[in-house]
Amino acid sequence: MNADASASMHNPSPIVAYDHIGIRVSxxxxxxxxxxxxxxxxxxxxxxxxxxxxxxxSGVRINLIFNGARQRHAHNVLLDAPIKLPGITHPAFIxxxxxxxxxxxxxxxxxxTEGPHRIGPRRIALFIRDPDGNVLEFNQLLxxxxxxx
Numbered sequence: 001m002n003a004d005a006s007a008s009m010h011n012p013s014p015i016v017a018y019d020h021i022g023i024r025v026s027x028x029x030x031x032x033x034x035x036x037x038x039x040x041x042x043x044x045x046x047x048x049x050x051x052x053x054x055x056x057x058s059g060v061r062i063n064l065i066f067n068g069a070r071q072r073h074a075h076n077v078l079l080d081a082p083i084k085l086p087g088i089t090h091p092a093f094i095x096x097x098x099x100x101x102x103x104x105x106x107x108x109x110x111x112x113t114e115g116p117h118r119i120g121p122r123r124i125a126l127f128i129r130d131p132d133g134n135v136l137e138f139n140q141l142l143x144x145x146x147x148x149x
Contacts, residue, residue: 113129124139
């Protein structure tokens with residue numbers, strides 16, 4: 001394959017930034033209270049789409065989508081079912097102090113479902129679930145965090 005043909009196979013408009021992730025929830029007020037406690041503030045509502053935009057002080061953005069069916073035990077079909085379906089399993093956020101976050105989560109009665117533990121040379125992670133069973137990962141980046149391929 002020549003260079004011109006190879007170049008034409010790639011997206012002609014480079015991706016320049018990451019904007020947000022959409023998180024489907026079943027109860028608007030419950031979800032707002034949960035994500036506001038984590039530090040997000042509703043910055044915009046999209047009534048026609050049953051969604052909103054939430055923004056952290058750092059500029060990190062998420063969308064909550066309010067049309068989820070409520071389930072009795074917050075079963076997450078992508079993670080809790082024995083057959084692992086393709087799909088986005090969780091967003092991951094960077095925090096400055098994972099230990100402080102861990103203490104705050106425990107004080108609020110929010111269960112840590114995994115971690116904290118080191119994942120590779122770059123980060124320490126812990127995982128929680130929102131009231132609908134959506135998984136959220138929080139990472140503290142480590143000094144000298146160069147990953148090797």
